[in-house]
Amino acid sequence: MTAKAHKCGVRYKSAFSKQVAGELPSKITYWHNGSFRLPGMTRDDTLLAIQTIFRLAQLYVPVPFDKVSRENKALLRISIGPKEDFDREGNTLAMAEVLSLRDPDPREIWFSPFVKWSEGPVTETEINPIPVGAHEVAHALGFGHNPNLGLMSPTINRLICTPTADEMEYFYGEYSEWKPA
Helix, strand or coil: CCCCCEEECCCCCCCCCCCCCCCECCCEEEEECCCCCCCCCCHHHHHHHHHHHHHHHHHHCCCCEEECCCHHHCCEEEEECCHHHCCCCCCEEEEECCCCCCCCCCEEEEECCCCCECCCCCCCCCECHHHHHHHHHHHHCCCCCCCCCCCCCCECCCCCCCCCHHHHHHHHCCHHHCCEC
16 A cells, blocks of 8 residues: 555546535534444544544534434444445545535445554555545535645545645635535
8 A cells, every 4th residue: 555545436536516605504413333443443543533534624614513323313424334345455545425515415434444544644554544534524525536636636645634725715615605504
């Protein structure tokens, strides 16, 4: 596995149309199984990584993220993906269902069962889930791929965990106009 591994299952997907101000829900709920654990990490480290991913998302989505205890109450559901959807070489690190913010249906975020995840920096053999998870959460909220080297680049950059100013401008327009519905 290299640091140029693809973050998600869709390598090159055109960006979605610009979002319209006022279409965000009043809060975004997420769920994961209580025993959720990424391969290579402890349960506590996995939960800390998930919390960090949503704290980062809070920086670029101006509504609260709330963890819910029931799967059917969540907009975002996080789990280990089905083995048949991932390659054993670890080239696909995670996947997300990409929907417009206009779509109220729940979306899935899957982490690869074949990757050795780590709370440390990205290496040749271990991947930190935070930049990958931040990328997938952005997909689940309507962001498409960006060919530049930002958060939405299809290849991993271990240092980028929030959208670049250019990505924010493309997807949101004037960010200060965004307000929860």
